[in-house]
Amino acid sequence: DTGVSQNPRHKITKRGQNVTFRCDPISEHNRLYWYRQTLGQGPEFLTYFQNEAQLEKSRLLSDRFSAERPKGSFSTLEIQRTEQGDSAMYLCASSLVVLTGETQYFGPGTRLLVL
Amino acid sequence: AQRVTQPEKLLSVFKGAPVELKCNYSYSGSPELFWYVQYSRQRLQLLLRHISRESIKGFTADLNKGETSFHLKKPFAQEEDSAMYYCALSETNAGKSTFGDGTTLTVKP
Numbered sequence: 001d002t003g004v005s006q007n008p009r010h011k012i013t014k015r016g017q018n019v020t021f022r023c024d025p026i027s028e029h030n031r032l033y034w035y036r037q038t039l040g041q042g043p044e045f046l047t048y049f050q051n052e053a054q055l056e057k058s059r060l061l062s063d064r065f066s067a068e069r070p071k072g073s074f075s076t077l078e079i080q081r082t083e084q085g086d087s088a089m090y091l092c093a094s095s096l097v098v099l100t101g102e103t104q105y106f107g108p109g110t111r112l113l114v115l
Numbered sequence: 116a117q118r119v120t121q122p123e124k125l126l127s128v129f130k131g132a133p134v135e136l137k138c139n140y141s142y143s144g145s146p147e148l149f150w151y152v153q154y155s156r157q158r159l160q161l162l163l164r165h166i167s168r169e170s171i172k173g174f175t176a177d178l179n180k181g182e183t184s185f186h187l188k189k190p191f192a193q194e195e196d197s198a199m200y201y202c203a204l205s206e207t208n209a210g211k212s213t214f215g216d217g218t219t220l221t222v223k224p
Binding site: 003004031035040041044045050056091100103105106109 | 214217
């Protein structure tokens, strides 16, 4: 296990198309997060799961965005009817919550460009 | 609402000089504060967290609740410290983190 992995690493799509990204967390990590990062800004929280349950979604998250973690392992993030404003780096992170807290481990990200 | 401010987008120091990266936050509860670092062509990784009160790679950060600050300090900067640094805040064990917009540190030889 070499850490959190994300696929694809890059995605170019045309406006209006649907895209799906995958995140494979570190084994045994019970939490999985999705963030979005645009140029010059820090990561912005989108949503997170504890096991298979989606516990929180950002109020800024459009209805075009949906995420799943069906078996509490890998997760997918789908964007429907993409817009140019969706162009960003999409980051996934996983963590194991223990009594002393949690440390989020980030993946390399998926860079999306919507033309 | 949670908010993290890193007032300096860019910071440049010479090797061996002290460095301080500023972070201010606003949060009504009891936050957990973190510093993350991203080296060139690498993924974002945790540098340190305030509850650990430890020094990592010579860096330390003290949570000042009165000033709502969590500045990152190192007495003698090294060239390998050149990277992007993000300050982040979260509720303890409550999930999401709120990140600042980052400071790019350049350590010149």
